Amino acid sequence: MSIPPLSQRNAASPLKKQQQRLQKSTLSPEDLCFKLPLKIVEYPDPVLRARNKRINTFDDGVKELVHEMFDIMYKTDGIGLSAPQVGINVQLMVFNAAGERGEGEEIVLVNPVIYKASKKTTLYNEGCLSFPGILADVQRPASVKIDARDITGAKFKVNLSGLPARVFQHEFDHLQGTLFFDRMSKDVLDSVRSELKALEKKYEERTGQPTPERVDDYEGIKISLDCNRNVKNSSKDLAAGYPWPPESPRHRLAKPTIEEGATEKGARVQPLRLKPRKENKRKREQERN
Numbered sequence: 395m396s397i398p399p400l401s402q403r404n405a406a407s408p409l410k411k412q413q414q415r416l417q418k419s420t421l422s423p424e425d426l427c428f429k430l431p432l433k434i435v436e437y438p439d440p441v442l443r444a445r446n447k448r449i450n451t452f453d454d455g456v457k458e459l460v461h462e463m464f465d466i467m468y469k470t471d472g473i474g475l476s477a478p479q480v481g482i483n484v485q486l487m488v489f490n491a492a493g494e495r496g497e498g499e500e501i502v503l504v505n506p507v508i509y510k511a512s513k514k515t516t517l518y519n520e521g522c523l524s525f526p527g528i529l530a531d532v533q534r535p536a537s538v539k540i541d542a543r544d545i546t547g548a549k550f551k552v553n554l555s556g557l558p559a560r561v562f563q564h565e566f567d568h569l570q571g572t573l574f575f576d577r578m579s580k581d582v583l584d585s586v587r588s589e590l591k592a593l594e595k596k597y598e599e600r601t602g603q604p605t606p607e608r609v610d611d612y613e614g615i616k617i618s619l620d621c622n623r624n625v626k627n628s629s630k631d632l633a634a635g636y637p638w639p640p641e642s643p644r645h646r647l648a649k650p651t652i653e654e655g656a657t658e659k660g661a662r663v664q665p666l667r668l669k670p671r672k673e674n675k676r677k678r679e680q681e682r683n
């Protein structure tokens with residue numbers, strides 16, 4: 395499978411759209427089956443490009459999956475993880491921008507939808523658990539407004555900016571079958587091309603199957619004028635608001651797919667608070683003393 399430009403990949407005929415809506419609504423118990431321990435699926439496994447179904451039952455199975463996803467996310471030094479990355483094609487993501495159990499805030503988002511994204515975009519050096527060792531700059535809106543359900547199925551809205559917005563958009567992309575290199579500019583993509591090809595080779599050796607996609611079929615995106623507007627050296631901006639070392643090998647988290655009119659009426663608003671990291675707390679205490 396080649397990687398067509400995003401604009402082509404998103405183009406669907408009315409029939410295809412109808413089929414997609416049908417697929418969306420039918421989640422069978424097998425879709426949520428998983429084997430322990432969970433394992434991180436690496437590029438170019440086709441599971442990362444498969445359609446992810448919406449979750450419509452909020453039972454103990456979903457809760458157990460969430461628990462296991464947080465577990466493997468912390469163990470692999472991630473700060474965000476989507477269900478397809480553990481081989482389960484459902485609309486579910488977990489993240490904790492603090493990256494440590496017991497710190498920050500654990501966020502679970504089920505069937506999330508972005509209904510507004512800022513015009514201002516930022517560049518940030520991202521990594522992905524499904525692309526071990528690869529870090530590269532990706533441009534994304536600085537802030538997003540989201541509708542989602544929590545682990546109990548309750549609807550909520552949340553506004554995200556800074557690192558949480560970055561992590562969310564990266565994981566949200568996974569739920570659309572979009573991978574971070576799909577959003578890299580040509581130059582940036584060229585800088586990691588050999589590493590992506592190495593993953594393709596590793597997949598072929600491990601499975602004995604030809605790679606389902608080749609990065610060499612893809613040139614990288616042309617940054618639109620819109621995207622270039624208001625771009626700042628955002629790693630610094632983000633680091634100021636969220637003390638995250640840009641050189642950290644953690645899972646860090648381009649224009650997202652926005653569904654028009656996706657706001658769910660009557661949803662409650664859940665503010666997202668992130669606790670400051672320890673070293674920051676210490677710094678403030680020192681300043682006070």
Ligand SMILES: [Zn+2]
Binds near residue numbers: 521523524568
């Ligand atoms: Zn990822």
